[in-house]
Amino acid sequence: MSTPYLDTIRSPEDLKRLPPEALPGVAEEIRERIVHVVSANGGHLAPSLGTVELTLALHYVLDTPRDILIWDVGHQSYGHKILTGRNGRFETLRQEGGLSGFPRRAESEYDAFGTAHASTAISAALGFACSRDLKKETHKVVAVVGDGALTGGLAFEGLNQAGVVGTDLLVVLNDNSMSISPNVGAIARYLTKITSAPVYRRLEIDVWELLGKVPAGGKARALVRRIKEGLKNLVVPNILFEEFGFKYYGPIDGHDLGTLVEVLKQLKEVKGPVLLHTLTRKGKGYRFAEEDARKYHGVSSFDKLTGTSAKKPSAPTYTEVYGQTLSELAAGDPEIVAITAAMPDGTGLAKFATSYPERFHDVGIAEQHGTCFAAGLAAAGSKPFATIYSTFLQRAYDQIVHDVAVQNLPVRFALDRAGLVGEDGATHHGLFDIAYLRCLPGFVLMAPKDENEFRHMLATMAAYSGGPIAVRYPRGSGLGVPLDRELRLFRIGEAELLEQGTDLVLVAYGTMVAQAQAAAKLLAERGVSAAVINARFAKPLDDRLITEWARRTGRVATLEEAALPGGFGDAVLELLSRIPGPTVRALRFGVPDRFFDHGARDSLLKGAGLDSRSIARDIERWLKEEPRPKPEPLAPVGSNA
Numbered sequence: 001m002s003t004p005y006l007d008t009i010r011s012p013e014d015l016k017r018l019p020p021e022a023l024p025g026v027a028e029e030i031r032e033r034i035v036h037v038v039s040a041n042g043g044h045l046a047p048s049l050g051t052v053e054l055t056l057a058l059h060y061v062l063d064t065p066r067d068i069l070i071w072d073v074g075h076q077s078y079g080h081k082i083l084t085g086r087n088g089r090f091e092t093l094r095q096e097g098g099l100s101g102f103p104r105r106a107e108s109e110y111d112a113f114g115t116a117h118a119s120t121a122i123s124a125a126l127g128f129a130c131s132r133d134l135k136k137e138t139h140k141v142v143a144v145v146g147d148g149a150l151t152g153g154l155a156f157e158g159l160n161q162a163g164v165v166g167t168d169l170l171v172v173l174n175d176n177s178m179s180i181s182p183n184v185g186a187i188a189r190y191l192t193k194i195t196s197a198p199v200y201r202r203l204e205i206d207v208w209e210l211l212g213k214v215p216a217g218g219k220a221r222a223l224v225r226r227i228k229e230g231l232k233n234l235v236v237p238n239i240l241f242e243e244f245g246f247k248y249y250g251p252i253d254g255h256d257l258g259t260l261v262e263v264l265k266q267l268k269e270v271k272g273p274v275l276l277h278t279l280t281r282k283g284k285g286y287r288f289a290e291e292d293a294r295k296y297h298g299v300s301s302f303d304k305l306t307g308t309s310a311k312k313p314s315a316p317t318y319t320e321v322y323g324q325t326l327s328e329l330a331a332g333d334p335e336i337v338a339i340t341a342a343m344p345d346g347t348g349l350a351k352f353a354t355s356y357p358e359r360f361h362d363v364g365i366a367e368q369h370g371t372c373f374a375a376g377l378a379a380a381g382s383k384p385f386a387t388i389y390s391t392f393l394q395r396a397y398d399q400i401v402h403d404v405a406v407q408n409l410p411v412r413f414a415l416d417r418a419g420l421v422g423e424d425g426a427t428h429h430g431l432f433d434i435a436y437l438r439c440l441p442g443f444v445l446m447a448p449k450d451e452n453e454f455r456h457m458l459a460t461m462a463a464y465s466g467g468p469i470a471v472r473y474p475r476g477s478g479l480g481v482p483l484d485r486e487l488r489l490f491r492i493g494e495a496e497l498l499e500q501g502t503d504l505v506l507v508a509y510g511t512m513v514a515q516a517q518a519a520a521k522l523l524a525e526r527g528v529s530a531a532v533i534n535a536r537f538a539k540p541l542d543d544r545l546i547t548e549w550a551r552r553t554g555r556v557a558t559l560e561e562a563a564l565p566g567g568f569g570d571a572v573l574e575l576l577s578r579i580p581g582p583t584v585r586a587l588r589f590g591v592p593d594r595f596f597d598h599g600a601r602d603s604l605l606k607g608a609g610l611d612s613r614s615i616a617r618d619i620e621r622w623l624k625e626e627p628r629p630k631p632e633p634l635a636p637v638g639s640n641a
């Protein structure tokens with residue numbers, strides 16, 4: 001791939017040396033580079049393709065990294081990485097030890113603020129701007145926000161304070177909805193050229209000063225303000241931003257480099273909070289992504305010539321099983337309602353939305369609202385399934401506590417992407433849900449050992465009305481087990497004995513059941529006999545089964561794909577502490593108390609010591625080092641599956 005322009009760009013300073021007429025050529029090379037790397041590594045393709053010209057214009061006009069540039073979410077930032085000294089390493093994008101798929105402070109001085117969850121950029125940028133003012137500095141602060149991020153309340157909280165503070169801050173609204181009418185757009189572009197020009201700004205200031213000096217100046221100002229707002233309401237669809245205290249400019253074509261550069265240069269001189277509205281097209285420059293921006297928003301590796309996926313999974317994903325099963329349940333239960341936070345495809349609910357549109361709600365990037373909305377539905381007698389990635393549900397914790405748990409409402413939480421999610425990294429690993437939900441009174445927590453058990457857990461959730469209940473499940477394909485046609489209900493808190501043993505018992509939760517069984521086989525080859533329990537529930541635990549096998553073997557190892565502090569292993573330790581008689585030795589396996597970077601899931605599991613070989617090795621070492629307490633003689637116990 002020939003990239004003569006990019007080969008000369010090591011930093012934005014090199015970009016500034018190019019004449020404006022060279023920028024379209026740079027844009028073309030950036031797009032080719034993004035498609036080439038993402039087709040091999042996977043990643044967020046369509047969003048970054050849509051912001052290439054905007055990225056170029058910002059770095060061409062701003063003095064980064066002195067000027068602060070913050071990308072909301074970070075899905076849009078691949079071009080930014082290429083232009084800021086990371087082009088030579090771009091092939092390592094989302095690979096273990098390589099570049100992150102999101103802006104990351106530890107990675108580059110050009111990444112002023114790490115962003116991976118939406119709607120944070122305005123608040124963070126205002127923090128930078130206020131700190132700048134305290135230090136009497138003069139650099140610019142810019143936040144680039146997607147229109148989807150404005151569905152999150154945090155973005156409006158930031159806008160609200162920024163308008164009150166009144167400091168210099170530029171918010172660029174990257175609007176790729178493609179729904180603004182051409183007529184309105186044409187008029188708005190005309191107004192933008194006028195209102196962003198120096199002549200207009202000087203005239204506006206002169207008029208206001210003149211009006212303030214005449215006797216009726218106050219009334220005149222109020223009249224002019226009403227006239228101005230009335231005219232803008234006729235031709236500009238975003239008077240809302242001016243009500244927040246922002247000067248609004250746009251919308252302009254976000255792919256017109258000449259206009260972008262000209263307007264950004266003018267807006268650098270405008271004081272106070274400013275919002276520039278740009279219209280872009282997700283996936284621009286790559287035909288397949290332009291035709292289906294939703295499909296190519298986040299992708300695994302694919303053939304860039306045909307656009308087809310390079311990987312054919314042998315088993316359905318947990319997400320697919322979820323969507324299929326919930327649709328089956330909804331067919332027989334009109335009270336089931338599905339909720340997602342801007343992820344109808346990512347959570348497998350696209351089919352449900354088509355089949356039951358009146359019972360499907362996409363609340364946007366608003367997990368707080370979605371959770372409180374679910375609480376209202378539950379209080380009114382419906383059966384809401386709040387379907388939210390584990391990492392994103394963290395944003396709704398106050399609602400989980402006060403609106404759901406305190407009222408003991410039967411909201412069904414489906415926590416997709418629980419555990420180590422791979423290439424998206426630390427901000428997206430779903431590692432804390434067990435700890436942050438287990439401490440709440442009344443919650444029931446489940447995790448399936450495979451996709452078939454998952455289906456039965458969903459049926460159990462639909463039938464359960466005793467309070468809030470949650471199921472966590474991983475990203476990616478299931479184990480390929482057969483799926484039962486008939487769904488059955490689990491008894492709340494009942495575990496399953498999978499293997500009997502004499503030397504210790506492995507109590508595993510969710511995805512770790514398969515690893516525990518594999519580790520038990522490895523241990524058997526070394527003369528160690530391990531029982532295996534599929535816990536199914538982290539709360540309530542199966543006290544009877546776990547206690548019996550703990551007393552029988554004298555040794556317990558817990559396994560979970562989640563953070564250790566406050567997690568499933570701690571729940572078992574709390575149970576063991578209540579066992580009278582001889583002490584039971586315990587060992588916990590889980591994700592260590594640190595943030596894990598991006599990488600292939602199998603590699604991350606190994607790094608956390610959660611692969612079967614690491615588990616067997618550590619258990620064998622533990623058995624040699626730990627004196628075995630005297631086990632209690634018990635009658636043989638069979639499976640209670």
